[in-house]
Amino acid sequence: MTVVAVAVTEGIPLFEVAVPSAVFGIPRPDLVDPWYEFIACAPPGATVGGWLRADTPHGLADLARADTVIVPACHDTGTEPPQELLDALRQAYRNGARVASICTGAFVLAAAGLLDGRRATTHWMHAAELAARYPRVRVDDKVLYLDQDNILTSAGKAAGIDLCLHMVRADHGAAVANAVARRMVVAPHREGGQAQFIAAPMPSGEDDRLAELLDWAAQHLDQPITVTDLATRAHLSTRHLTRRFLEVTGTTPLRWLLTQRIHRARELLERTEDGVELVAARVGMGTGATLRRHFNRAVGVPPDAYRRTFHGAAR
Structure with a gap:
Protein backbone atom coordinates (compact mmCIF):
# COMPACT_ATOMS: atom_id res chain seq x y z
CA MET A 1 0.00 0.00 0.00
CA THR A 2 1.31 3.45 -0.94
CA VAL A 3 1.85 5.69 2.09
CA VAL A 4 0.92 9.35 1.60
CA ALA A 5 2.04 11.66 4.40
CA VAL A 6 1.09 15.28 4.91
CA ALA A 7 3.45 17.57 6.84
CA VAL A 8 1.66 19.60 9.50
CA THR A 9 3.43 22.47 11.24
CA GLU A 10 2.13 25.04 13.71
CA GLY A 11 -0.57 27.32 12.31
CA ILE A 12 -0.68 25.71 8.87
CA PRO A 13 -3.86 26.62 6.89
CA LEU A 14 -6.73 24.17 7.22
CA PHE A 15 -7.80 24.06 3.55
CA GLU A 16 -4.41 22.92 2.27
CA VAL A 17 -4.39 20.08 4.83
CA ALA A 18 -7.97 19.11 4.00
CA VAL A 19 -7.32 18.77 0.26
CA PRO A 20 -4.89 15.82 0.40
CA SER A 21 -6.98 14.33 3.20
CA ALA A 22 -10.04 14.34 0.95
CA VAL A 23 -8.21 12.84 -2.02
CA PHE A 24 -5.95 10.26 -0.35
CA GLY A 25 -7.47 9.77 3.11
CA ILE A 26 -10.85 8.29 2.18
CA PRO A 27 -10.84 4.53 1.32
CA ARG A 28 -12.30 3.81 -2.12
CA PRO A 29 -12.40 -0.01 -2.37
CA ASP A 30 -14.78 0.12 -5.33
CA LEU A 31 -12.11 1.99 -7.32
CA VAL A 32 -8.81 0.61 -6.03
CA ASP A 33 -8.27 -1.83 -3.20
CA PRO A 34 -6.11 -1.19 -1.30
CA TRP A 35 -6.27 2.59 -1.67
CA TYR A 36 -3.60 4.79 -0.04
CA GLU A 37 -2.50 4.75 3.59
CA PHE A 38 -2.81 8.39 4.62
CA ILE A 39 -0.99 9.77 7.65
CA ALA A 40 -0.51 13.22 9.15
CA CYS A 41 2.91 14.01 10.61
CA ALA A 42 3.24 16.86 13.10
CA PRO A 43 5.30 18.04 16.08
CA PRO A 44 3.61 17.60 19.48
CA GLY A 45 0.85 20.14 20.14
CA ALA A 46 0.76 21.58 16.61
CA THR A 47 -2.48 23.25 15.55
CA VAL A 48 -4.03 23.62 12.11
CA GLY A 49 -5.39 27.06 11.33
CA GLY A 50 -4.34 28.14 14.79
CA TRP A 51 -7.23 26.33 16.51
CA LEU A 52 -7.56 22.67 15.40
CA ARG A 53 -5.13 20.42 17.27
CA ALA A 54 -3.31 17.87 15.12
CA ASP A 55 -3.70 14.75 17.27
CA THR A 56 -1.45 12.25 15.49
CA PRO A 57 1.02 9.59 16.63
CA HIS A 58 3.34 10.47 13.75
CA GLY A 59 6.10 13.06 14.13
CA LEU A 60 7.78 14.99 11.34
CA ALA A 61 10.59 12.43 11.18
CA ASP A 62 8.03 9.85 10.00
CA LEU A 63 7.74 11.73 6.71
CA ALA A 64 10.95 10.03 5.63
CA ARG A 65 9.28 6.61 5.40
CA ALA A 66 6.40 7.74 3.16
CA ASP A 67 6.10 7.05 -0.56
CA THR A 68 4.54 10.47 -1.17
CA VAL A 69 5.06 13.53 1.03
CA ILE A 70 2.81 16.57 0.71
CA VAL A 71 3.75 19.95 2.20
CA PRO A 72 0.73 22.28 2.47
CA ALA A 73 0.97 26.06 2.51
CA CYS A 74 3.17 27.87 5.03
CA HIS A 75 1.72 29.74 7.96
CA ASP A 76 4.27 32.48 7.21
CA THR A 77 6.58 32.48 4.17
CA GLY A 78 9.05 34.67 6.04
CA THR A 79 9.60 32.13 8.83
CA GLU A 80 12.29 29.48 8.47
CA PRO A 81 10.72 25.97 8.45
CA PRO A 82 11.60 23.61 11.32
CA GLN A 83 14.94 21.89 10.76
CA GLU A 84 13.33 18.53 11.54
CA LEU A 85 10.93 19.08 8.63
CA LEU A 86 13.71 20.03 6.21
CA ASP A 87 15.79 17.01 7.22
CA ALA A 88 12.80 14.68 6.81
CA LEU A 89 12.00 16.04 3.34
CA ARG A 90 15.57 15.59 2.16
CA GLN A 91 15.65 12.05 3.53
CA ALA A 92 12.29 11.18 1.98
CA TYR A 93 13.50 12.34 -1.43
CA ARG A 94 16.76 10.41 -1.06
CA ASN A 95 14.64 7.36 -0.23
CA GLY A 96 12.80 7.75 -3.54
CA ALA A 97 9.64 9.46 -2.29
CA ARG A 98 7.53 11.76 -4.41
CA VAL A 99 7.58 15.17 -2.68
CA ALA A 100 4.86 17.72 -3.42
CA SER A 101 3.86 21.17 -2.21
CA ILE A 102 0.60 23.08 -2.25
CA CYS A 103 0.61 26.86 -2.62
CA THR A 104 3.37 28.43 -0.48
CA GLY A 105 4.56 25.00 0.61
CA ALA A 106 7.02 25.56 -2.25
CA PHE A 107 8.96 27.83 0.13
CA VAL A 108 9.57 24.80 2.37
CA LEU A 109 10.76 22.66 -0.54
CA ALA A 110 13.02 25.51 -1.64
CA ALA A 111 14.47 25.86 1.88
CA ALA A 112 15.25 22.14 1.82
CA GLY A 113 17.16 22.63 -1.45
CA LEU A 114 14.81 20.33 -3.38
CA LEU A 115 13.88 22.99 -5.94
CA ASP A 116 17.42 24.08 -6.83
CA GLY A 117 17.80 24.14 -10.60
CA ARG A 118 14.17 23.11 -11.14
CA ARG A 119 11.07 24.83 -12.44
CA ALA A 120 8.57 25.35 -9.63
CA THR A 121 5.38 27.23 -9.04
CA THR A 122 3.46 28.74 -6.16
CA HIS A 123 0.55 31.14 -5.76
CA TRP A 124 1.04 34.02 -8.20
CA MET A 125 0.93 36.55 -5.33
CA HIS A 126 4.04 34.95 -3.78
CA ALA A 127 5.96 34.03 -6.94
CA ALA A 128 8.18 37.12 -6.95
CA GLU A 129 9.12 36.57 -3.30
CA LEU A 130 10.00 32.92 -3.95
CA ALA A 131 12.19 33.90 -6.91
CA ALA A 132 13.94 36.64 -4.92
CA ARG A 133 14.64 34.48 -1.86
CA TYR A 134 15.69 31.39 -3.80
CA PRO A 135 17.39 32.52 -7.02
CA ARG A 136 18.39 28.96 -7.94
CA VAL A 137 14.70 28.08 -8.37
CA ARG A 138 13.19 28.75 -11.82
CA VAL A 139 9.82 30.11 -10.73
CA ASP A 140 6.91 29.82 -13.18
CA ASP A 141 3.85 31.73 -11.98
CA LYS A 142 1.69 30.85 -14.99
CA VAL A 143 0.95 27.16 -14.38
CA LEU A 144 -1.41 25.34 -12.01
CA TYR A 145 1.17 22.68 -11.12
CA LEU A 146 4.51 21.22 -12.19
CA ASP A 147 5.87 17.68 -11.98
CA GLN A 148 9.63 17.25 -12.37
CA ASP A 149 11.70 14.28 -11.27
CA ASN A 150 9.44 13.30 -8.35
CA ILE A 151 9.26 16.93 -7.15
CA LEU A 152 5.85 18.52 -7.61
CA THR A 153 4.66 22.05 -6.87
CA SER A 154 1.26 23.68 -7.27
CA ALA A 155 -0.30 27.13 -7.24
CA GLY A 156 -2.71 28.46 -4.63
CA LYS A 157 -5.28 26.48 -2.67
CA ALA A 158 -7.61 24.86 -5.25
CA ALA A 159 -4.63 24.04 -7.48
CA GLY A 160 -3.74 21.58 -4.71
CA ILE A 161 -6.78 19.58 -5.82
CA ASP A 162 -5.47 19.59 -9.39
CA LEU A 163 -2.09 18.38 -8.15
CA CYS A 164 -3.52 15.59 -5.97
CA LEU A 165 -5.74 14.35 -8.81
CA HIS A 166 -2.69 14.44 -11.09
CA MET A 167 -0.89 12.11 -8.68
CA VAL A 168 -3.89 9.75 -8.55
CA ARG A 169 -3.96 9.82 -12.35
CA ALA A 170 -0.26 8.92 -12.49
CA ASP A 171 -0.76 6.07 -10.00
CA HIS A 172 -4.07 4.59 -11.15
CA GLY A 173 -5.04 6.08 -14.51
CA ALA A 174 -7.43 8.72 -15.78
CA ALA A 175 -10.63 6.76 -15.10
CA VAL A 176 -9.90 6.46 -11.37
CA ALA A 177 -8.83 10.10 -11.10
CA ASN A 178 -11.98 11.16 -12.94
CA ALA A 179 -14.13 9.07 -10.59
CA VAL A 180 -12.53 10.72 -7.55
CA ALA A 181 -13.06 14.16 -9.13
CA ARG A 182 -16.74 13.42 -9.75
CA ARG A 183 -17.21 12.43 -6.11
CA MET A 184 -15.55 15.67 -5.02
CA VAL A 185 -17.65 17.59 -7.57
CA VAL A 186 -14.58 19.19 -9.16
CA ALA A 187 -13.15 19.20 -12.67
CA PRO A 188 -10.89 16.18 -13.25
CA HIS A 189 -8.44 18.31 -15.20
CA ARG A 190 -8.49 22.10 -15.49
CA GLU A 191 -6.90 23.56 -18.60
CA GLY A 192 -4.50 26.46 -18.71
CA GLY A 193 -2.71 28.15 -15.87
CA GLN A 194 -2.95 30.84 -13.24
CA ALA A 195 -3.38 33.57 -15.84
CA GLN A 196 -7.04 32.68 -16.13
CA PHE A 197 -7.55 33.62 -12.48
CA ILE A 198 -5.52 36.85 -12.61
CA ALA A 199 -7.17 38.27 -15.74
CA ALA A 200 -10.33 40.37 -15.57
CA PRO A 201 -13.48 38.25 -15.93
CA MET A 202 -15.49 38.18 -19.14
CA PRO A 203 -18.87 39.82 -19.50
CA SER A 204 -21.37 37.19 -18.43
CA GLY A 205 -23.02 36.80 -21.85
CA GLU A 206 -19.75 36.05 -23.61
CA ASP A 207 -18.66 33.83 -20.75
CA ASP A 208 -21.80 31.72 -21.17
CA ARG A 209 -21.18 31.50 -24.92
CA LEU A 210 -17.66 30.19 -24.42
CA ALA A 211 -18.80 27.68 -21.79
CA GLU A 212 -21.40 26.34 -24.23
CA LEU A 213 -18.76 26.20 -26.97
CA LEU A 214 -16.37 24.15 -24.82
CA ASP A 215 -19.15 21.75 -23.91
CA TRP A 216 -20.14 21.35 -27.59
CA ALA A 217 -16.54 20.76 -28.67
CA ALA A 218 -16.02 18.15 -25.94
CA GLN A 219 -19.06 16.26 -27.23
CA HIS A 220 -17.83 16.32 -30.86
CA LEU A 221 -14.17 15.38 -30.56
CA ASP A 222 -14.57 12.72 -33.25
CA GLN A 223 -15.24 15.45 -35.81
CA PRO A 224 -12.69 17.74 -37.50
CA ILE A 225 -12.90 21.07 -35.67
CA THR A 226 -10.98 24.18 -36.72
CA VAL A 227 -10.56 27.52 -34.97
CA THR A 228 -12.79 28.99 -37.68
CA ASP A 229 -15.48 26.43 -36.83
CA LEU A 230 -15.30 27.39 -33.16
CA ALA A 231 -15.35 31.12 -33.89
CA THR A 232 -18.34 30.77 -36.21
CA ARG A 233 -20.25 28.75 -33.65
CA ALA A 234 -19.46 31.33 -30.92
CA HIS A 235 -20.34 34.25 -33.24
CA LEU A 236 -16.87 35.75 -32.74
CA SER A 237 -13.95 36.54 -35.02
CA THR A 238 -11.10 34.02 -34.86
CA ARG A 239 -8.83 36.68 -33.34
CA HIS A 240 -11.39 37.59 -30.66
CA LEU A 241 -12.05 33.91 -29.88
CA THR A 242 -8.34 33.14 -29.54
CA ARG A 243 -7.80 36.13 -27.23
CA ARG A 244 -10.76 35.17 -25.02
CA THR A 251 -4.27 28.10 -23.61
CA THR A 252 -5.12 28.28 -27.32
CA PRO A 253 -8.19 26.67 -28.93
CA LEU A 254 -6.13 24.08 -30.83
CA ARG A 255 -4.05 23.19 -27.77
CA TRP A 256 -7.25 22.82 -25.72
CA LEU A 257 -8.75 20.52 -28.37
CA LEU A 258 -5.62 18.39 -28.47
CA THR A 259 -5.61 18.04 -24.68
CA GLN A 260 -9.27 17.02 -24.66
CA ARG A 261 -8.59 14.42 -27.34
CA ILE A 262 -5.71 12.96 -25.35
CA HIS A 263 -7.91 12.78 -22.21
CA ARG A 264 -10.65 11.04 -24.16
CA ALA A 265 -8.15 8.61 -25.68
CA ARG A 266 -6.89 7.71 -22.20
CA GLU A 267 -10.42 6.87 -21.07
CA LEU A 268 -11.11 4.75 -24.17
CA LEU A 269 -7.84 2.85 -23.75
CA GLU A 270 -8.74 2.16 -20.12
CA ARG A 271 -12.42 1.29 -20.57
CA THR A 272 -12.80 -0.32 -24.03
CA GLU A 273 -11.24 -2.99 -26.22
CA ASP A 274 -11.07 -0.64 -29.21
CA GLY A 275 -7.85 -0.84 -31.21
CA VAL A 276 -5.58 2.19 -31.47
CA GLU A 277 -6.85 3.01 -34.98
CA LEU A 278 -10.47 3.06 -33.77
CA VAL A 279 -9.56 5.09 -30.68
CA ALA A 280 -7.80 7.58 -32.96
CA ALA A 281 -10.93 7.91 -35.08
CA ARG A 282 -13.21 8.29 -32.05
CA VAL A 283 -11.14 11.17 -30.66
CA GLY A 284 -10.61 12.96 -33.98
CA MET A 285 -6.92 12.09 -34.38
CA GLY A 286 -7.45 10.49 -37.78
CA THR A 287 -4.85 7.72 -37.72
CA GLY A 288 -3.18 5.52 -35.14
CA ALA A 289 0.18 7.01 -36.07
CA THR A 290 -1.05 10.52 -35.27
CA LEU A 291 -2.52 9.36 -31.96
CA ARG A 292 0.68 7.53 -31.03
CA ARG A 293 2.82 10.61 -31.73
CA HIS A 294 0.68 13.05 -29.72
CA PHE A 295 -0.13 10.56 -26.96
CA ASN A 296 3.51 9.64 -26.40
CA ARG A 297 4.47 13.30 -26.27
CA ALA A 298 1.69 14.22 -23.81
CA VAL A 299 1.58 11.15 -21.55
CA GLY A 300 5.13 9.87 -21.84
CA VAL A 301 4.26 6.34 -22.99
CA PRO A 302 2.68 4.92 -26.18
CA PRO A 303 -1.06 4.07 -26.17
CA ASP A 304 -0.41 0.31 -26.10
CA ALA A 305 1.82 0.59 -23.02
CA TYR A 306 -0.71 2.87 -21.31
CA ARG A 307 -3.47 0.32 -21.94
CA ARG A 308 -1.40 -2.52 -20.48
CA THR A 309 -0.95 -0.48 -17.30
CA PHE A 310 -4.43 0.96 -16.79
CA HIS A 311 -6.93 -1.13 -18.78
CA GLY A 312 -9.98 -1.94 -16.66
CA ALA A 313 -9.43 0.90 -14.16
CA ALA A 314 -12.63 2.18 -12.47
CA ARG A 315 -15.03 0.45 -14.84
Whole structure:
Protein backbone atom coordinates (compact mmCIF):
# COMPACT_ATOMS: atom_id res chain seq x y z
CA MET A 1 0.00 0.00 0.00
CA THR A 2 1.31 3.45 -0.94
CA VAL A 3 1.85 5.69 2.09
CA VAL A 4 0.92 9.35 1.60
CA ALA A 5 2.04 11.66 4.40
CA VAL A 6 1.09 15.28 4.91
CA ALA A 7 3.45 17.57 6.84
CA VAL A 8 1.66 19.60 9.50
CA THR A 9 3.43 22.47 11.24
CA GLU A 10 2.13 25.04 13.71
CA GLY A 11 -0.57 27.32 12.31
CA ILE A 12 -0.68 25.71 8.87
CA PRO A 13 -3.86 26.62 6.89
CA LEU A 14 -6.73 24.17 7.22
CA PHE A 15 -7.80 24.06 3.55
CA GLU A 16 -4.41 22.92 2.27
CA VAL A 17 -4.39 20.08 4.83
CA ALA A 18 -7.97 19.11 4.00
CA VAL A 19 -7.32 18.77 0.26
CA PRO A 20 -4.89 15.82 0.40
CA SER A 21 -6.98 14.33 3.20
CA ALA A 22 -10.04 14.34 0.95
CA VAL A 23 -8.21 12.84 -2.02
CA PHE A 24 -5.95 10.26 -0.35
CA GLY A 25 -7.47 9.77 3.11
CA ILE A 26 -10.85 8.29 2.18
CA PRO A 27 -10.84 4.53 1.32
CA ARG A 28 -12.30 3.81 -2.12
CA PRO A 29 -12.40 -0.01 -2.37
CA ASP A 30 -14.78 0.12 -5.33
CA LEU A 31 -12.11 1.99 -7.32
CA VAL A 32 -8.81 0.61 -6.03
CA ASP A 33 -8.27 -1.83 -3.20
CA PRO A 34 -6.11 -1.19 -1.30
CA TRP A 35 -6.27 2.59 -1.67
CA TYR A 36 -3.60 4.79 -0.04
CA GLU A 37 -2.50 4.75 3.59
CA PHE A 38 -2.81 8.39 4.62
CA ILE A 39 -0.99 9.77 7.65
CA ALA A 40 -0.51 13.22 9.15
CA CYS A 41 2.91 14.01 10.61
CA ALA A 42 3.24 16.86 13.10
CA PRO A 43 5.30 18.04 16.08
CA PRO A 44 3.61 17.60 19.48
CA GLY A 45 0.85 20.14 20.14
CA ALA A 46 0.76 21.58 16.61
CA THR A 47 -2.48 23.25 15.55
CA VAL A 48 -4.03 23.62 12.11
CA GLY A 49 -5.39 27.06 11.33
CA GLY A 50 -4.34 28.14 14.79
CA TRP A 51 -7.23 26.33 16.51
CA LEU A 52 -7.56 22.67 15.40
CA ARG A 53 -5.13 20.42 17.27
CA ALA A 54 -3.31 17.87 15.12
CA ASP A 55 -3.70 14.75 17.27
CA THR A 56 -1.45 12.25 15.49
CA PRO A 57 1.02 9.59 16.63
CA HIS A 58 3.34 10.47 13.75
CA GLY A 59 6.10 13.06 14.13
CA LEU A 60 7.78 14.99 11.34
CA ALA A 61 10.59 12.43 11.18
CA ASP A 62 8.03 9.85 10.00
CA LEU A 63 7.74 11.73 6.71
CA ALA A 64 10.95 10.03 5.63
CA ARG A 65 9.28 6.61 5.40
CA ALA A 66 6.40 7.74 3.16
CA ASP A 67 6.10 7.05 -0.56
CA THR A 68 4.54 10.47 -1.17
CA VAL A 69 5.06 13.53 1.03
CA ILE A 70 2.81 16.57 0.71
CA VAL A 71 3.75 19.95 2.20
CA PRO A 72 0.73 22.28 2.47
CA ALA A 73 0.97 26.06 2.51
CA CYS A 74 3.17 27.87 5.03
CA HIS A 75 1.72 29.74 7.96
CA ASP A 76 4.27 32.48 7.21
CA THR A 77 6.58 32.48 4.17
CA GLY A 78 9.05 34.67 6.04
CA THR A 79 9.60 32.13 8.83
CA GLU A 80 12.29 29.48 8.47
CA PRO A 81 10.72 25.97 8.45
CA PRO A 82 11.60 23.61 11.32
CA GLN A 83 14.94 21.89 10.76
CA GLU A 84 13.33 18.53 11.54
CA LEU A 85 10.93 19.08 8.63
CA LEU A 86 13.71 20.03 6.21
CA ASP A 87 15.79 17.01 7.22
CA ALA A 88 12.80 14.68 6.81
CA LEU A 89 12.00 16.04 3.34
CA ARG A 90 15.57 15.59 2.16
CA GLN A 91 15.65 12.05 3.53
CA ALA A 92 12.29 11.18 1.98
CA TYR A 93 13.50 12.34 -1.43
CA ARG A 94 16.76 10.41 -1.06
CA ASN A 95 14.64 7.36 -0.23
CA GLY A 96 12.80 7.75 -3.54
CA ALA A 97 9.64 9.46 -2.29
CA ARG A 98 7.53 11.76 -4.41
CA VAL A 99 7.58 15.17 -2.68
CA ALA A 100 4.86 17.72 -3.42
CA SER A 101 3.86 21.17 -2.21
CA ILE A 102 0.60 23.08 -2.25
CA CYS A 103 0.61 26.86 -2.62
CA THR A 104 3.37 28.43 -0.48
CA GLY A 105 4.56 25.00 0.61
CA ALA A 106 7.02 25.56 -2.25
CA PHE A 107 8.96 27.83 0.13
CA VAL A 108 9.57 24.80 2.37
CA LEU A 109 10.76 22.66 -0.54
CA ALA A 110 13.02 25.51 -1.64
CA ALA A 111 14.47 25.86 1.88
CA ALA A 112 15.25 22.14 1.82
CA GLY A 113 17.16 22.63 -1.45
CA LEU A 114 14.81 20.33 -3.38
CA LEU A 115 13.88 22.99 -5.94
CA ASP A 116 17.42 24.08 -6.83
CA GLY A 117 17.80 24.14 -10.60
CA ARG A 118 14.17 23.11 -11.14
CA ARG A 119 11.07 24.83 -12.44
CA ALA A 120 8.57 25.35 -9.63
CA THR A 121 5.38 27.23 -9.04
CA THR A 122 3.46 28.74 -6.16
CA HIS A 123 0.55 31.14 -5.76
CA TRP A 124 1.04 34.02 -8.20
CA MET A 125 0.93 36.55 -5.33
CA HIS A 126 4.04 34.95 -3.78
CA ALA A 127 5.96 34.03 -6.94
CA ALA A 128 8.18 37.12 -6.95
CA GLU A 129 9.12 36.57 -3.30
CA LEU A 130 10.00 32.92 -3.95
CA ALA A 131 12.19 33.90 -6.91
CA ALA A 132 13.94 36.64 -4.92
CA ARG A 133 14.64 34.48 -1.86
CA TYR A 134 15.69 31.39 -3.80
CA PRO A 135 17.39 32.52 -7.02
CA ARG A 136 18.39 28.96 -7.94
CA VAL A 137 14.70 28.08 -8.37
CA ARG A 138 13.19 28.75 -11.82
CA VAL A 139 9.82 30.11 -10.73
CA ASP A 140 6.91 29.82 -13.18
CA ASP A 141 3.85 31.73 -11.98
CA LYS A 142 1.69 30.85 -14.99
CA VAL A 143 0.95 27.16 -14.38
CA LEU A 144 -1.41 25.34 -12.01
CA TYR A 145 1.17 22.68 -11.12
CA LEU A 146 4.51 21.22 -12.19
CA ASP A 147 5.87 17.68 -11.98
CA GLN A 148 9.63 17.25 -12.37
CA ASP A 149 11.70 14.28 -11.27
CA ASN A 150 9.44 13.30 -8.35
CA ILE A 151 9.26 16.93 -7.15
CA LEU A 152 5.85 18.52 -7.61
CA THR A 153 4.66 22.05 -6.87
CA SER A 154 1.26 23.68 -7.27
CA ALA A 155 -0.30 27.13 -7.24
CA GLY A 156 -2.71 28.46 -4.63
CA LYS A 157 -5.28 26.48 -2.67
CA ALA A 158 -7.61 24.86 -5.25
CA ALA A 159 -4.63 24.04 -7.48
CA GLY A 160 -3.74 21.58 -4.71
CA ILE A 161 -6.78 19.58 -5.82
CA ASP A 162 -5.47 19.59 -9.39
CA LEU A 163 -2.09 18.38 -8.15
CA CYS A 164 -3.52 15.59 -5.97
CA LEU A 165 -5.74 14.35 -8.81
CA HIS A 166 -2.69 14.44 -11.09
CA MET A 167 -0.89 12.11 -8.68
CA VAL A 168 -3.89 9.75 -8.55
CA ARG A 169 -3.96 9.82 -12.35
CA ALA A 170 -0.26 8.92 -12.49
CA ASP A 171 -0.76 6.07 -10.00
CA HIS A 172 -4.07 4.59 -11.15
CA GLY A 173 -5.04 6.08 -14.51
CA ALA A 174 -7.43 8.72 -15.78
CA ALA A 175 -10.63 6.76 -15.10
CA VAL A 176 -9.90 6.46 -11.37
CA ALA A 177 -8.83 10.10 -11.10
CA ASN A 178 -11.98 11.16 -12.94
CA ALA A 179 -14.13 9.07 -10.59
CA VAL A 180 -12.53 10.72 -7.55
CA ALA A 181 -13.06 14.16 -9.13
CA ARG A 182 -16.74 13.42 -9.75
CA ARG A 183 -17.21 12.43 -6.11
CA MET A 184 -15.55 15.67 -5.02
CA VAL A 185 -17.65 17.59 -7.57
CA VAL A 186 -14.58 19.19 -9.16
CA ALA A 187 -13.15 19.20 -12.67
CA PRO A 188 -10.89 16.18 -13.25
CA HIS A 189 -8.44 18.31 -15.20
CA ARG A 190 -8.49 22.10 -15.49
CA GLU A 191 -6.90 23.56 -18.60
CA GLY A 192 -4.50 26.46 -18.71
CA GLY A 193 -2.71 28.15 -15.87
CA GLN A 194 -2.95 30.84 -13.24
CA ALA A 195 -3.38 33.57 -15.84
CA GLN A 196 -7.04 32.68 -16.13
CA PHE A 197 -7.55 33.62 -12.48
CA ILE A 198 -5.52 36.85 -12.61
CA ALA A 199 -7.17 38.27 -15.74
CA ALA A 200 -10.33 40.37 -15.57
CA PRO A 201 -13.48 38.25 -15.93
CA MET A 202 -15.49 38.18 -19.14
CA PRO A 203 -18.87 39.82 -19.50
CA SER A 204 -21.37 37.19 -18.43
CA GLY A 205 -23.02 36.80 -21.85
CA GLU A 206 -19.75 36.05 -23.61
CA ASP A 207 -18.66 33.83 -20.75
CA ASP A 208 -21.80 31.72 -21.17
CA ARG A 209 -21.18 31.50 -24.92
CA LEU A 210 -17.66 30.19 -24.42
CA ALA A 211 -18.80 27.68 -21.79
CA GLU A 212 -21.40 26.34 -24.23
CA LEU A 213 -18.76 26.20 -26.97
CA LEU A 214 -16.37 24.15 -24.82
CA ASP A 215 -19.15 21.75 -23.91
CA TRP A 216 -20.14 21.35 -27.59
CA ALA A 217 -16.54 20.76 -28.67
CA ALA A 218 -16.02 18.15 -25.94
CA GLN A 219 -19.06 16.26 -27.23
CA HIS A 220 -17.83 16.32 -30.86
CA LEU A 221 -14.17 15.38 -30.56
CA ASP A 222 -14.57 12.72 -33.25
CA GLN A 223 -15.24 15.45 -35.81
CA PRO A 224 -12.69 17.74 -37.50
CA ILE A 225 -12.90 21.07 -35.67
CA THR A 226 -10.98 24.18 -36.72
CA VAL A 227 -10.56 27.52 -34.97
CA THR A 228 -12.79 28.99 -37.68
CA ASP A 229 -15.48 26.43 -36.83
CA LEU A 230 -15.30 27.39 -33.16
CA ALA A 231 -15.35 31.12 -33.89
CA THR A 232 -18.34 30.77 -36.21
CA ARG A 233 -20.25 28.75 -33.65
CA ALA A 234 -19.46 31.33 -30.92
CA HIS A 235 -20.34 34.25 -33.24
CA LEU A 236 -16.87 35.75 -32.74
CA SER A 237 -13.95 36.54 -35.02
CA THR A 238 -11.10 34.02 -34.86
CA ARG A 239 -8.83 36.68 -33.34
CA HIS A 240 -11.39 37.59 -30.66
CA LEU A 241 -12.05 33.91 -29.88
CA THR A 242 -8.34 33.14 -29.54
CA ARG A 243 -7.80 36.13 -27.23
CA ARG A 244 -10.76 35.17 -25.02
CA PHE A 245 -9.69 31.54 -25.00
CA LEU A 246 -6.28 32.54 -23.66
CA GLU A 247 -7.80 34.82 -21.02
CA VAL A 248 -10.24 32.21 -19.72
CA THR A 249 -8.43 28.88 -20.19
CA GLY A 250 -4.81 30.00 -20.35
CA THR A 251 -4.27 28.10 -23.61
CA THR A 252 -5.12 28.28 -27.32
CA PRO A 253 -8.19 26.67 -28.93
CA LEU A 254 -6.13 24.08 -30.83
CA ARG A 255 -4.05 23.19 -27.77
CA TRP A 256 -7.25 22.82 -25.72
CA LEU A 257 -8.75 20.52 -28.37
CA LEU A 258 -5.62 18.39 -28.47
CA THR A 259 -5.61 18.04 -24.68
CA GLN A 260 -9.27 17.02 -24.66
CA ARG A 261 -8.59 14.42 -27.34
CA ILE A 262 -5.71 12.96 -25.35
CA HIS A 263 -7.91 12.78 -22.21
CA ARG A 264 -10.65 11.04 -24.16
CA ALA A 265 -8.15 8.61 -25.68
CA ARG A 266 -6.89 7.71 -22.20
CA GLU A 267 -10.42 6.87 -21.07
CA LEU A 268 -11.11 4.75 -24.17
CA LEU A 269 -7.84 2.85 -23.75
CA GLU A 270 -8.74 2.16 -20.12
CA ARG A 271 -12.42 1.29 -20.57
CA THR A 272 -12.80 -0.32 -24.03
CA GLU A 273 -11.24 -2.99 -26.22
CA ASP A 274 -11.07 -0.64 -29.21
CA GLY A 275 -7.85 -0.84 -31.21
CA VAL A 276 -5.58 2.19 -31.47
CA GLU A 277 -6.85 3.01 -34.98
CA LEU A 278 -10.47 3.06 -33.77
CA VAL A 279 -9.56 5.09 -30.68
CA ALA A 280 -7.80 7.58 -32.96
CA ALA A 281 -10.93 7.91 -35.08
CA ARG A 282 -13.21 8.29 -32.05
CA VAL A 283 -11.14 11.17 -30.66
CA GLY A 284 -10.61 12.96 -33.98
CA MET A 285 -6.92 12.09 -34.38
CA GLY A 286 -7.45 10.49 -37.78
CA THR A 287 -4.85 7.72 -37.72
CA GLY A 288 -3.18 5.52 -35.14
CA ALA A 289 0.18 7.01 -36.07
CA THR A 290 -1.05 10.52 -35.27
CA LEU A 291 -2.52 9.36 -31.96
CA ARG A 292 0.68 7.53 -31.03
CA ARG A 293 2.82 10.61 -31.73
CA HIS A 294 0.68 13.05 -29.72
CA PHE A 295 -0.13 10.56 -26.96
CA ASN A 296 3.51 9.64 -26.40
CA ARG A 297 4.47 13.30 -26.27
CA ALA A 298 1.69 14.22 -23.81
CA VAL A 299 1.58 11.15 -21.55
CA GLY A 300 5.13 9.87 -21.84
CA VAL A 301 4.26 6.34 -22.99
CA PRO A 302 2.68 4.92 -26.18
CA PRO A 303 -1.06 4.07 -26.17
CA ASP A 304 -0.41 0.31 -26.10
CA ALA A 305 1.82 0.59 -23.02
CA TYR A 306 -0.71 2.87 -21.31
CA ARG A 307 -3.47 0.32 -21.94
CA ARG A 308 -1.40 -2.52 -20.48
CA THR A 309 -0.95 -0.48 -17.30
CA PHE A 310 -4.43 0.96 -16.79
CA HIS A 311 -6.93 -1.13 -18.78
CA GLY A 312 -9.98 -1.94 -16.66
CA ALA A 313 -9.43 0.90 -14.16
CA ALA A 314 -12.63 2.18 -12.47
CA ARG A 315 -15.03 0.45 -14.84
